[in-house]
Amino acid sequence: MKFLLTSAGIKNKRIHDTLINLLGKPISESSALCITTGLYAIPGGAEKAWQFFSGQSTTPMCELGWKSMGVLELTALPSIDKERWVPMVQETDVLLVNGGDPLYLCYWMRQSGLADLLPSLRAVYVGLSAGSMVMAPNIGEYFVGWIPPGGGDDTLRLVDFSIFPHLDHEMLPDNTMAAAERWAAGMKGPAYAIDDETAIKVVDGAVEVVSEGHWKLFGS
Known part of the structure; x- marks a missing residue:
């Protein structure tokens, strides 16, 4: 699986061009499935999910002009036959995974069976905030x-680094570089702090930062 792990979606031309390169074809010829499950564990999550689907958020992903787009609700998947949804996931070109609470998202990725399926998929995985963080080994107490149910901060370990998103965001005054440094000091492996103009591309384990903003790698 190919990963494009963003802080805030497809925010600039460099990230947009990287997405097209990963797809290997135009967005207008590509199918997408959207996941917003992580939003439901934060205040206003239902409204934020609608904004994401309808292209009214400030984190561009759904409104890019996909050939087709569907919704994959992880909390529903354990109650339906896998034959109803697994082939659809296997055939899609991209998974667009919104943010919210990373541990809630991780829990439902595991409960639904999607976590086990992800490594075998041909799709491009595009994460946004928590949707990116969930791919890491853990997220940190911050x-x-x-x-x-079991506590802890472990996530899916599909990449070998952790992510501190929304660095220096004007609406998140606590997300400073100093805060990121304190967070990184408690992490066990490599850790990236990235702003909303930055994404991390991972293909076959090779990591590349794609940015028109600022970022920092800790513990390299």
Whole structure:
């Protein structure tokens, strides 16, 4: 699986061009499935999900001109036959995974069976904020909100680094570089702090930062 892990979606031309390169074809010829499950564990999540689907958010992903687009609701998947949804996921070109609470999203990725399926998919995985963080080994105590049944901050370990998104965001005054440095000091492996103009591309384990903004790698 190919990953494009963003802080805030397809925010600039460099990230947009990288997405097209990963797809290997135009967006207008590509199918997408959207996942907003992580939003439901934060205040106003239902409204934020609608904004994402309808292209009214400030994090461009759904409104890019996809050939087709569907919704994959992870909380529904355990109650339906896998034959109803697994082939659809296997055939799609891209998964657009919104943010919210990373541990809640991780929990439902595991409960639904999607986590087990992800490594075998041909699709491009495009994460946004928590949708990117969930691919890491863990998120760090700084980002723990919803607490999973077993506790802890472990996530899916599909990439070998952790992510501090929304660096120096005007609406998130606590997300400073100093805060990112303190967070990174508690992480066990490489950790990136990225702003909303930055994404991380991962293909076959090779990591590349794609940015028109600023970022920092800790623990390299």
